[in-house]
Amino acid sequence: MKIQSVSSYMLMNSTRNTILTAQAALTKASYESQEGRVFDVGLALGNRTGQTVSLRKEFDRLNVLTETNSLIGERMTTSQNALGNLVKGATDLLGTVTALRGSSDGHSVATDKAKSGLQATTGMINTNYNGEYVFAGVNTDIQPVGDYYAAGNPARAAIQTAFQTQFGFPMTDPQVANITADQMKTFLDTTMTAQFDAGSWSSNWSSASDTLVKSRIAPTELTETSVSANNAGFRQLAMSYTMVAELGNIGLNQGAFDAVMNKAISTTSQSITSLTGAQSFLGVAQAQTKDATDRLKIQINVLNSSINDLEAVDPYEAANRVNALTAQINASYALTVKLQSMSLLNYLK
Structure with a gap:
């Protein structure tokens, strides 16, 4: 019979081994107590490990979608706020030009208001959220429009050239007083309007893309979640501000001046309708995103419950x-x- 060695050295080694084993078990127990799930999924579940891995993968994917939807929703809220400010500015301009039609006073007031409104509109169109321009379409890293009053701005140069080509003299020439109402109306309805059609707008005004941002708001659902600065509402509002700013106080006779105010009333009213339509479009996208997020949260809860059934431990x-x-x-x-x-x-x- 083999006699076991008994010594203080052997006993100390025995307690060391006990401590090492207990520390390993304590690490596992501490994790399970804090996390509420098994320490080693593969060891605990065996051949069911693949099931929980698949569930967790889908759980993480849906969580990422809900986080992305939150950012998308905030971006659309930012866009809605900017559109609301544009509509408010357009409404104020409409009130001004309506009041000044037929009046021989306040031409400089209208011009100053239009200039400040155009600059404010430029700022709204260039609204930035989280490093992206919200009205740039898919060109989110490019500022949609430049400063109209900056030196060398192509939009202003094109309008001034168009005026001189139409009438044979620049806006600063005293002969502007001889422009008739019909001549001014023809200019505004043709040459001036052409400066704000889709082609000229993209050439001289806008760097935005017509292609809207599409966002995946659910595993099988894509939706457009932006409005482009090339939308008709932006172009119509810019035309209203520009014609009043450029022509309102250059010395036109009353008939020509009223022709400008009449055209501004028309285009401003159209812009309000178009911008309101853009708000509605975004509103639908916001509702779709919220509904998708609500559905995702339900799916996440179901997946979480299934994962807990497999991995949960009694804390x-x-x-x-x-x-x-x-x-x-x-x-x-x-x-x-x-x-x-x-x-x-x-x-x-």
């Missing part, structure tokens, strides 16, 4: 194991200290 049982293992480790440390103090030298002293 109270895990906490009891933590306490028991902690007590065992503390006892082992205390025993190790006692064993270390057991020495023949200590006994002989």
Whole structure:
């Protein structure tokens, strides 16, 4: 029969092994107590591990979609706020030009209001959210429109050239007082309007894309979630501001001036209708995104429940194991200290 060696060295090694085993078990129990799920999914579930991996993959994918939808919703809210400000500015302009039609006073007031309105509109069209221009279509990294009053701006140069070509003299020439109402109406309805058609707008005014941003708001659902600065509402509003700013106070006679105001009333009314339509379009996209997010949250809850059925542990049982293992480790440390103090030298002293 083999006789087991008995010594303080052997006993100390035994307690060390016990401590190492208990510490490994404590790490597992602590994780399960804090996280509420098994420490080693593969060991705990065996051949069902693939099932929980698939569920977690889908769970993470749907969570990413809900986070993305939140950003999409905020971007659309930013766009809606800008559109609301544009409609408000257009409404104010409409009130001004309507009041000034037929009046020989306030021409400079109309011009100043139109100039400031055009600059404010430029700022609204260039609205930026999270590093992206919201009205740039898919060209989100490019500013949609430039400053109309900046030196060398192609839009202003084109309009001034168009005026001089039409009448044979520049806007600063005193002969502008001889332009008749019919001549001005013809200019506004043809040459001026052409400066704001889709082609001229893209050439001289806008760097935005006609292609709208499409966002995946659900695994099988894509929707357009932006409005382009090339939308008719932006072009019509820019035309209203520009014609009043450029022509309102250059010395036109009353008939020609009223022709400008009449055209501004028409295009401003059209712009309000178009911009309101753009708001409605975005509103539908916002509702679709919210509905998709609500559905995703329901699916996430179902997936979470399924994952918990596979991976969940009783946190109270895990906490009891933590306490028991902690007590065992503390006892082992205390025993190790006692064993270390057991020495023949200590006994002989």
